[in-house]
Each structure stands twice: as structure tokens, then as C-alpha cells.
Amino acid sequence: MMQMHTTHTLQSTAERRSSNGVEMSDNGVRGDDTNHIERSGNEVHTHDWQVTVDFKSEERIDEERLFELMETYNAFGASAALAADGLGGSLTLTLSAGSPLEALTEIYVLQHESDILQESQVIGVEVLDWQEARHRNREPLYPQVVGYAEIAKLAHVSRQRAAQFSKILDFPKPVIETAQGKLYAKDAVLAWVSTRNTHAGRPKRAHA
Template identity: 30%
Template sequence: MNSSITLWRIVIVAVSATGLTDEQREEVVNALPGYPTMSDDVATGQLIVEFDLEASTEQDAINHGEKLFTKNAREILGDVLTYVGITALREGDDSPMPRDFLQVVGYAEIASLLQVSRQRVRELAETRTDFPAPIARLAMGPVFTLQSIQDFLDKWDRRRVGRPKRVSV
């Protein structure tokens, strides 16, 4: 069993950084270890955060990175910063940074993306035939690929806002 410590580059894709000031975003990133960087994916509105840490295995690196990211966001913002993907790359690995890992979201993340309540997301999922099908159903509920939700958002006609008008009889 190899228990040597390795340097890992952690990549976290935050589902949406809307509503955060540039100062808040920088504060969250700069609190992370090992040359943290931050970039925006303009096409998806996602925030990509990268930083280095030491761990003995890839899973340990991912677990530690997740805890650091969540802890810093909670301390700085007073809340967690929702993310949809996390991966680790070993230092010195010549393979390109994996950016195509499957990104999944549940009702809470979709609500943030669509700027509606979780109840509204559930209603959309249950009543709209053009709403994407879940890729799995977990104890916490159905999960969807982020790309399928973004495709839905691009086509969604959001004419109805708020409660429907009352019809008098």
C-alpha cells in the first residue's frame, strides 16, 4: 500500500456565481491553498476554481478539496457555494486537465440556475414534456446532467411569473 504524499491540482466547477461580488469571489478563492486561480465559463455562467493540495490518494485529495472549498465559502459568504463538479489531477501528469467529467445537478442546483424555488423545479419536471429526464433517482431525489438543464433553460419560455391569475366564475 502506497501512502506517499502527492501534490494534486483540484478543479471545482461552481454551478453559478451570480449574486457574488468580485471581492467575495476573490476572497473565497484566495483563502484556498497552493496557487489558487479562478476563471469564468461565460457560456455556462459557471465559476471554475483551481488550487493545489497534498494528499496520498486522488479520493483523499477530492475529499479534502471539497471540505476546504465548502468551509471557506461558508466562513466568507455565510453559506456554501453550490458546485457541480470536482476533480483532481496529479502533479506532473502529462495528461490534459479533465474538464469533461459528468456534471450533475438536483432540484436545489436547478432552482439556483432557473432562479425559481425547488418546488417550481419539481413542478416543471413533473408537468413539462420538454423537461429533461433524470439520469438517476437517488434518496435525495432525481439528478440530471447539467448540460440537459442548460439546454432546457435556453429553450424555456418564462412568460408566466408568480402565481397564475385568478379566474372569476
């Protein structure tokens, strides 16, 4: 997926999803196209899929054209995002289909309804099961971070001692630096605390 700058949503859509999904890029399609069609006698049941199309454009796309793109696919709960440079973006739709490949086929047909997509180069398509998409969207986009006060509690030391950890050679690097101080990925700190040397002696310090 490309880095996005501006995101808009016309109505709530399925969130992100996956393990049994299919991804299609310039190199082709990969994924699991089985176990997504339920049959009861001669009746075939479809599933809801979240389909995200990434595209590049030779001309800059403004927010007005982005809204036009979403309005074109409003019936599919369209949401869209612009790339940081405005030369492309992504479109996400919710489709009902018997399998991931059927959803891909429907996207191929639907893209001809938009001038923007017809004039752009599609660089990737991701198909996700709707329920898995919901699960993904509930996951945090960024890792949980902690400061020295939290690190002190995790390591059972004073805050002053925790602040000195940053001088230790193998202590994790900060992921964010704010006016209030450095913040570290909690998982990385927990891993370091679980393996740090608790024996007597001074730990190796990082060179200034």
C-alpha cells in the first residue's frame, strides 16, 4: 500500500481484513480462493469483501475529484485517500461475491465506471474478508509507547535509573522524541527488561 495523505469516507464501510484474503499486484494474484463459498443444496451463499485499489495518476488529483470518485461508487460504501503528492491514491469498496477472485473480477468491471481509474495506472488490489477487515481496523496503527516513568515501573527501578537506560548500548532506540522527552516502543522495552543483566557490575554503555 502506498503512503496516504488525505482520507475521506462517504459512509461507514467494512474495516480491514485478511488471512484468507487475496492480494493482486503487478506480479499477479496470491492468496486462498477456497473456503469462501458456502453451499446449501443448489444455493450458493456470497460473502462481503473489502476491496482496496491503489492507483497512480500522471495528473494531480484534488479533493474535489476524490469526492467525485467516491460518489461514483457510493452504493459500495466507498472511501478514498490521496497519496501525499496527489499523484494517485486508493479506493476502498465493500462488495458481495462468492470468492476473492469473483470480487476481483467485479472490481475490474467497476473500474470502467470512473474516469479517474480509467486514466490512472492500477498498481495493486487487496481483497479482504469483511469480518477480518473489521478486526484489522480495530488494531492500533502505531505501537504502544512508554516514557521513563512507565519504563521505571516495568523494570522495577527508580525513574532516575530508568532515564539512565538510554545510555546502555543495547537499550532500544526511541521511536518518538517530544518536548516532554523520548518515547520507546513498549514491546521492545519489555523484551530488553526480560533479558537485561541483573548481576553485579556496570552494564556496557553506549559511546557518546
